[in-house]
Amino acid sequence: MDELSRMVRGTVGLPKRAALVAAGSLGAELETEIRHELVDAGFTVTRIVLPDGDELQSMGAVTSVLEDLGHMGATRDDVLVCAGGAVACSVGSLAAKLWCGGMSCALIPTTFDAMITVATSMEPLSAGGVSGVAWMTPEPSLVVCDIDFVTESSLSERACGYVYLMGSLLADSRRSWDRMGELVPRLVEGDSRAYVDALAAAQLARRAVVTAANPSARNALQYGLTCARALRACLGGGVPWHVLLAEGMRFEARLAVEAAKFDVDAVFEQDDRFDDLGIEELPFKLDVDRFIDALKGANARYSNRLLFALPKNPGIIRLTAVTDDVLVRHASAYVASRAELLEGDEAVE
Numbered sequence: 248m249d250e251l252s253r254m255v256r257g258t259v260g261l262p263k264r265a266a267l268v269a270a271g272s273l274g275a276e277l278e279t280e281i282r283h284e285l286v287d288a289g290f291t292v293t294r295i296v297l298p299d300g301d302e303l304q305s306m307g308a309v310t311s312v313l314e315d316l317g318h319m320g321a322t323r324d325d326v327l328v329c330a331g332g333a334v335a336c337s338v339g340s341l342a343a344k345l346w347c348g349g350m351s352c353a354l355i356p357t358t359f360d361a362m363i364t365v366a367t368s369m370e371p372l373s374a375g376g377v378s379g380v381a382w383m384t385p386e387p388s389l390v391v392c393d394i395d396f397v398t399e400s401s402l403s404e405r406a407c408g409y410v411y412l413m414g415s416l417l418a419d420s421r422r423s424w425d426r427m428g429e430l431v432p433r434l435v436e437g438d439s440r441a442y443v444d445a446l447a448a449a450q451l452a453r454r455a456v457v458t459a460a461n462p463s464a465r466n467a468l469q470y471g472l473t474c475a476r477a478l479r480a481c482l483g484g485g486v487p488w489h490v491l492l493a494e495g496m497r498f499e500a501r502l503a504v505e506a507a508k509f510d511v512d513a514v515f516e517q518d519d520r521f522d523d524l525g526i527e528e529l530p531f532k533l534d535v536d537r538f539i540d541a542l543k544g545a546n547a548r549y550s551n552r553l554l555f556a557l558p559k560n561p562g563i564i565r566l567t568a569v570t571d572d573v574l575v576r577h578a579s580a581y582v583a584s585r586a587e588l589l590e591g592d593e594a595v596e
Contacts, residue, residue, distance in 0.1 A: 248280060248281075248284070248391070248393050248395075249284075251281065251284040251285075251355075251391060252284040252285070252287045252288040253288070254353070254389055254391060255284070255285060255288055255290075255326060255328060255353050255389065256288040256289065257389075258326055258351040258352075258353055258388040258389050259324060259325065259326050259351050260324060261324070262288050262289035262290045262326075263289075263290065263291065263324070263325060264290060264291050264293065264319065264320070264321055264322075264325040264326075265285045265288075265290035265291070265292050265293070265325065265326050265327075265328055266292075266293050266295050266312075266315070266316055266319060266321060266325070266326070266327045266328065267281060267282060267285065267292050267293065267294050267295065267328050267330070268295045268297060268312060268327055268328065268329040268330075268335075268338075268339045268342070269294075269295075269296070269297060269329065269330045269331050269335060270296070270297040270298070270299050270303060270331050270332075270335050271296050271297070271298075271299055272299055272331075273330055273331055273357075277330065277357070278294075278330070281328065281330055281355065282294075285328065290326070293315075293319040295312055295315040295316075297311075297312070297331070297335055297338060297339075298311070303334050303335065303338065304334050304338075304370060304372055304373060304378075305372050305373045305374070306372050306373065306374040306381050308338045308372070309338055309341050309342050309345070309372065312327075312338060312339065312342035313342055313345065313346060316342070316346050321346060321347075321350065322347060322350070323346065323347035323348060323349060323350045324350070324351075325350055325351070326350065326351040326352070326353060326388075327339060327342065327343040327346070327350055327351070327352045327353070328352075328353045328354075328355065329343075329352070329353070329354050329355065330354075330355040330356075330357060331355075331356070331357055331361075332356070332357060332358045332360075332361050333356065333358065333360055333361040333364055333365060333369075333370050334370045336354045336355075336356050336361055336365040336369075337365065337369035337370040337372070337382070337385070338372070339352065339354065340352050340354060340365065340369060340385040340386075340387050341369060341372075341382075341383065341385070343387075344383070344385065344386055349386070351388045351389075352386075352387045352388050352389075353387065353388060353389040353390075353391065354366075354387045354389070354390045354391070355390075355391045355393075356390065356392060356396075357396050358396070358397075358400070358404065358407070358408065359396075359397045359400070359404070359405045359407070359408025359409075359442070360407035360408040360410075360411050360489075361408075362390075362392045362396075362397070362408065362446055363408055363411045363412055363415065363445075363446065363449045363450075363453075364411055364453075365385065365387070365390060366385070366387060366390045366450060366453070366454075367384070367385070367450070367453040367454060367456070367457050367468075368382075368384070368385070368453070368457070368468060369382045369383070369384075369385050370382070377548075379476075379548075380548070384457055392446060394439050394442050394443060397442050398437050398439050398442065402435070402525060403525075405434075406487075406489045406524070406525065406526055407487075407488060407489035407492075409434065409489070409524045409526065410471075410489045410492045410493050410496070410521075410526065411449070411492075412427070412445055412449050413427060413496065413517065413520060413521070414468065414470050414471060414492075414496060415448075415449040415452045415453050415456075415468070416448060416449065416452055417470070417517070417558060417561055417562075417564070418452055418453075418455075418456055418467040418468065418470065418558075418562070418564050419448070419451070419452030419455060419456075419561075419562055420452075420561060420562035421560065421561040421562055423448055423452055423561070423562070424513070424516075424561035424562070425561075426448065427520060428516065428520065430444065430445050430448075431520050431523045431524060432523070434524070435523065435524065435525070453468065456468055461565075463565045463566045464563075464564070464565060466556045466564075466565075466566050467556060467564035467565070468556075469556040470496060470499060470556045470557070470558065470564050471492050471493075471495035471496035471498075471499055471556075472492070472495060472556070473495065473499070473542060473545050473546050473555055473556075474494065474495035474496075474498045474499055474542065474545075475488070475491040475492040475494065475495035476495075476545035476548075477495075477538065477541035477542040477544070477545045478491045478494055478495065478529075478538075478541070479491055480541045480544065480545065481533055481537060481538060481541050482531060482533075486529065489526065490526065490529050491529075493521055493526045494528070494529050496517065497517070497518065497521070497528070498577070498578075498581050499555055499556075499557055500513070500514045500517055500558065501514060501577055501580075501581065502555060502557060502569060502573070502574070502577045503555075503557035503558050503559070503567070505573055505576075505577070506555070506557055506567050506568075506569045506570075506573055507557040507558065507559045507565070507567050508559060509557065509558050509559060509560070510560065513558070513560075513561060528585070528588055529585065529588075530585055530586075530588035530589045530590075531585050531586070532585075532586050532589070533582050533585070533586075534582075535575075535578055535579045535582045538578050538581075538582055539574060539575065539578050542574070542578070552568065553568065553569060553574075554566040554567065554568055554569075555567055555569055557569075
């Protein structure tokens with residue numbers, strides 16, 4: 248953060264106006280530090296407050312930012328600086344991309360999952376009363392990651408980043424996937440250098456996905472999402488997103504063994520790494536027909552065909568058609584396995 252002044256200055260030709268965009272929950276100390284760095288760089292700073300809660304993850308939040316940019320007289324030669332989690336950074340980056348055809352944008356993600364994702368993807372926003380349908384590939388001028396935000400957080404606060412990291416490195420190559428196994432114990436220990444290495448590897452992997460020539464390959468980062476969205480529809484919002492996404496990756500990896508000839512040893516490697524990171528399997532009771540309907544419904548929101556982003560090998564994740572009999576067989580086995588995990592524990596229903 249002490250280099251922020253120099254870095255943001257380099258995103259514009261002449262420092263003049265800066266819009267500091269952040270949710271009201273951003274810590275006062277961090278906001279003051281960012282403001283001082285921007286002033287030192289020669290910017291006049293205008294604070295734009297994002298809404299908190301569900302309202303933040305909507306196109307209404309983007310419209311609100313655009314209105315405030317108009318009130319402050321922002322031009323495409325000015326800079327928008329957005330600090331916060333993945334959703335806040337997504338709103339800020341989209342608003343910057345729309346303003347005057349694209350103004351400079353510097354993102355300061357404050358969570359591990361946001362540090363991994365915001366340079367290459369944004370959180371889908373609600374529009375027209377439908378959740379999770381509005382997004383585009385972000386194009387920030389700068390993403391500033393301060394590892395202190397991560398190493399000073401709890402293990403549970405890093406968990407969502409771990410899951411996104413797993414998916415990113417599996418999409419990259421066998422070498423990256425093997426490297427993930429080496430990083431896991433260092434990440435759990437809070438080794439700051441391991442987090443730098445992980446972020447660097449994730450950015451290279453995700454950049455390769457979003458710039459892939461093959462349209463199917465550009466969907467590799469969707470791995471696990473269809474099942475995660477289906478589970479959220481069935482189980483509600485009480486289960487943390489990273490738990491649902493990890494479950495989605497577990498289920499879709501097993502689906503890939505039959506549908507895409509994925510190596511079963513890689514499935515077990517993924518399971519072991521989730522366990523080592525403290526992300527346990529989720530016990531629940533669920534009717535298999537309801538689960539299958541939810542899977543098809545989650546898919547139908549984004550595609551007219553039943554396709555899953557399934558791994559064929561580490562480094563190759565492609566959209567793959569799954570026949571009904573294969574889907575029913577694996578869904579039945581998965582739901583039964585989760586019911587067996589209960590062992591007297593209270594189920595999520």
